[in-house]
Every structure is written in C-alpha cells, then in structure tokens.
Amino acid sequence: MSGGFGAESVPRRRAGAEGERFGADFILLDAEGRTLRGLNATAMRVWELSDGTRSARSVAEVVAREFSMDVARSLTDTLRFLSELARLGLIDELQEVR
Secondary structure: OOOOOOOEEEEEEEOOOOOEOOOEEEEEOOOOEEEEEEEOOOHHHHHHOEOOOOOOHHHHHHHHHHHOOHHHHHHHHHHHHHHHHHHHHHEEEEEEOO
C-alpha cells in the first residue's frame, strides 16, 4: 500500500472490514467490529464501488454521475477519502484491476 491513492490506483475493501446500513445511516466497521466512522451518501457509494474491479478515477466518475457532481471535484474528494480509509486499515490499493 502506498502513502496515498492516485487516479489509477485500484481500491479494494480490506477483508473483514464491512459497511453496515442502519436506517438512513451507514457506518464502517473494522475487522474487530469496531465502529470507525459514519458515512454520507457519496462516501458510502465510494466504499461500495471499492471492490478491486475499477480504478479510483472510475469510482469518482460513477459518483460524479450519480450525484450530479463535477468529475474533478469528485476525483479530489474520492482520492482523499480512499487515502484516509487506507490509513485506517479499511482499504488496500491493488496494483492491477482484478
């Protein structure tokens, strides 16, 4: 895992980390079941799309389209969020799409 995600990085949720929906809320749990953070709708979608099958740029493009956002802003926010998830040990950066 590198220090930060780039546009061509491929994010994948780490084994044991889970996202759970509770009513309108969505939280992330680490492998030990500790609640780490609540997510807004766009962050939740980034988490869902981070399955090792697409680049961070592709994730940001889907989020931008689904939430009527500017792609450049979506990419900046997506990369920042993925880097934070990696720092927390919730996501890995793959070297290639699987």
